[in-house]
Amino acid sequence: MKHKIRFTINGDVKEIEIEPNKTLLKMLREDLDLTGTKEGCGAGECGACTVLVGNKPVNSCLMLAVEADGKEILTIEGLSDGTSLDPVQESFLKHNAIQCGYCTPGMVMSAKALLNRNPHPKEEDVKEALAGNLCRCTGYQRIVDAVLDTAKKRGKK
Amino acid sequence: MKEFEYLKPDSIEETISILFQYGQKAQILNGGTDLIVEMRDKIAQPEYLVDIKAIPQLNRITYNKQDGLNIGATVTLNEISNSKIVQTNYPILAEACKTVGSYQVRNRATLAGNICNASPAADTAPPLLVLEAKVNIISLVGEKMIPINQFFTGVKKNVLKKGEFVTSITVPPIKDKWTGAYLKQGRKKDVDLATVGVAVVCIRDEVRIALGAVAPVPIRAFKTEELLKGKAIDEALLEKIVKSAIAEVLPISDIRSSKEYREEIIKILLKRAILQAKGGHTL
Numbered sequence: 001m002k003h004k005i006r007f008t009i010n011g012d013v014k015e016i017e018i019e020p021n022k023t024l025l026k027m028l029r030e031d032l033d034l035t036g037t038k039e040g041c042g043a044g045e046c047g048a049c050t051v052l053v054g055n056k057p058v059n060s061c062l063m064l065a066v067e068a069d070g071k072e073i074l075t076i077e078g079l080s081d082g083t084s085l086d087p088v089q090e091s092f093l094k095h096n097a098i099q100c101g102y103c104t105p106g107m108v109m110s111a112k113a114l115l116n117r118n119p120h121p122k123e124e125d126v127k128e129a130l131a132g133n134l135c136r137c138t139g140y141q142r143i144v145d146a147v148l149d150t151a152k153k154r155g156k157k
Numbered sequence: 158m159k160e161f162e163y164l165k166p167d168s169i170e171e172t173i174s175i176l177f178q179y180g181q182k183a184q185i186l187n188g189g190t191d192l193i194v195e196m197r198d199k200i201a202q203p204e205y206l207v208d209i210k211a212i213p214q215l216n217r218i219t220y221n222k223q224d225g226l227n228i229g230a231t232v233t234l235n236e237i238s239n240s241k242i243v244q245t246n247y248p249i250l251a252e253a254c255k256t257v258g259s260y261q262v263r264n265r266a267t268l269a270g271n272i273c274n275a276s277p278a279a280d281t282a283p284p285l286l287v288l289e290a291k292v293n294i295i296s297l298v299g300e301k302m303i304p305i306n307q308f309f310t311g312v313k314k315n316v317l318k319k320g321e322f323v324t325s326i327t328v329p330p331i332k333d334k335w336t337g338a339y340l341k342q343g344r345k346k347d348v349d350l351a352t353v354g355v356a357v358v359c360i361r362d363e364v365r366i367a368l369g370a371v372a373p374v375p376i377r378a379f380k381t382e383e384l385l386k387g388k389a390i391d392e393a394l395l396e397k398i399v400k401s402a403i404a405e406v407l408p409i410s411d412i413r414s415s416k417e418y419r420e421e422i423i424k425i426l427l428k429r430a431i432l433q434a435k436g437g438h439t440l
Contacts, residue, residue, distance in 0.1 A: 003163060020163035020206065023193070043194045044262055045348070056235075056264045062193050063265065064186075066163050067208065110261070131347035132259020 005069035009034075010078025018065045025049045027065035028075060036076035036105045040134070047133035050106035051075045057113040059132075076105035079112065088112050088150050095146035099137030107133045111147045120151055158196050165208045169295060169324065172209060176320045177297045179205045185322050186210075187231060188265040190258065191274045215324060218242060225330040227293075230269035230323050234281075235260070237268055247328055249337040249356060253284045256341050259348045269323045272308065275315045275374070276350075282309070282375035283356030284339050286367035290328045296321040309374035335360040338433040340426045344413060352414045353422040357430040362387040364431065371406040371419055378405045390435055398431070399424040 002017040009032065018027055025042075028034040028051070040048035042061045049060040052074040079086035085093070088111050098104050107130060114121055114129035121129070126147045127140075135143065166172045176183055184203035186192060187210065195201035209215060215229040220242045228237060237243050238254040257263055257271060257280045271281045272292065282305070290305045297320055305326075308315055317323070337358040343349035354369030364385040366378040381401040388394055408419035 001162060019160070021158040021160050021196075023158075042197060044190055044258070047259065047261060050261055053264075057261045058264050059190075059259075059261045062190050062262070064163070064189070064193065066165075067189075067210070128347065129260055132261045 003066045005066055007068045008072040010074060020066050022065045023061050024063040024065050024068055025060035034075050034077050038102055038105060048103050048106045050109045052109060052113055057110050076108060091146040091150040095142045097142040097146040103133060103135040107143055115151060159202045161203050161206050163206050165211050167211045169212060173297055175207055180319050183207055187270045188267045190262050190266040222330055226328040227325050228268050229325045231267055234263040234266050249284045249339045253280045253339045256280045268326055273315055273323055275309050275313050277312055277373055278351045278370035279375060280351055280354060283354045283367040283369045286375060286377050287356045287358040287365040288328045290326055292323055293325045294321050295324050306377050312373050331360060333360050336434050336436055338430040340430045342422045342426060353419055353426055355426040355430045357434040359434045368406055371408040371423060378402050380405055395428050399427050402427055
């Protein structure tokens with residue numbers, strides 16, 4: 001039996017009928033065409049599917065779509081305002097913190113959540129916050145640099 | 158994922174009657190970080206999935222000096238490790254919660270879930286064992302409190318019977334001054350299951366020891382604790398203690414480590430944890 005759920009997605013209120021046996025990740029990609037969020041392992045190990053639910057990063061592969069009822073969800077598509085990128089995204093570009101790009105949306109969402117809760121993280125904090133996001137290309141250093149630089153720039157403003 | 162019916166009761170009473178009505182066909186959905194993977198892999202195939210996260214009473218942390226700490230079933234591991242109450246009064250529990258999975262996982266995973274899943278490697282089990290926590294269980298029959306060292310019955314098995322579910326976990330107060338340590342060895346620093354986990358608590362001349370990932374269930378090493386009673390710690394005694402601890406456990410060889418490696422790590426971590434808990438010493 002389908003369930004009617006109502007939630008906020010990237011600032012818009014949405015109502016949808018959804019099967020209970022569908023993960024939030026599948027609903028985002030298949031029903032809402034928000035394909036920026038990626039499926040890596042599908043088991044909560046790689047973090048490619050990271051989105052923010054109520055401002056907190058979670059693995060969208062480990063959450064059912066029906067659980068999103070009443071929640072506020074932010075995906076990678078909700079970060080830029082159409083013409084300009086989010087400072088975290090800008091910083092990833094500047095630092096070449098991207099190679100194949102598959103892990104990037106999840107990385108950026110985890111970084112965004114970290115900077116929301118801790119505007120001045122130390123390198124250790126960044127590593128801890130991104131520990132659940134695997135990247136097989138970059139070796140992580142440029143990603144860590146990009147996140148630290150975002151915080152530094154923001155501090156100057 | 159197989160089809161199922163999703164239910165979201167907003168009271169404990171309603172949950173009890175749903176579980177009574179559907180019995181084995183129903184399963185509790187809490188943080189879902191283990192269950193949803195099992196459902197994806199068709200290891201778990203509930204016909205009714207009962208989401209308990211809308212029940213307000215289950216989402217609280219309370220503390221007072223008489224009754225100690227009470228952590229509701231749906232409180233997440235991040236909420237626990239960030240809680241000033243837990244950090245101040247039971248630091249080893251806050252630390253252990255922080256070693257489970259990734260930050261994303263800890264935003265969903267719960268203490269009750271970590272215990273109910275009953276993995277031998279559950280990171281929160283060793284600290285709960287040395288803190289002598291109690292698991293609060295409810296069903297149509299009534300409420301009961303089970304000591305944590307009687308809760309685990311085998312690999313991924315616990316004492317919960319049909320119709321029962323965990324509402325909270327109570328950590329009793331410790332009247333005397335105490336110190337403790339939780340040490341975990343994994344293959345990498347973050348986001349890994351424990352190869353060995355060791356928790357130690359020292360209260361006056363009493364030392365409590367619990368070990369994870371080295372037996373079918375997380376265990377209290379009661380016999381080894383006896384050897385320590387009222388004794389001053391020296392190298393000779395530590396050697397005796399680690400030998401005794403090895404005799405109390407039953408480590409296996411698996412994907413994460415060999416039995417022999419686990420035994421070596423128990424020796425090292427246990428010595429470190431005792432010295433750390435006793436204060437000032439390092440090894």
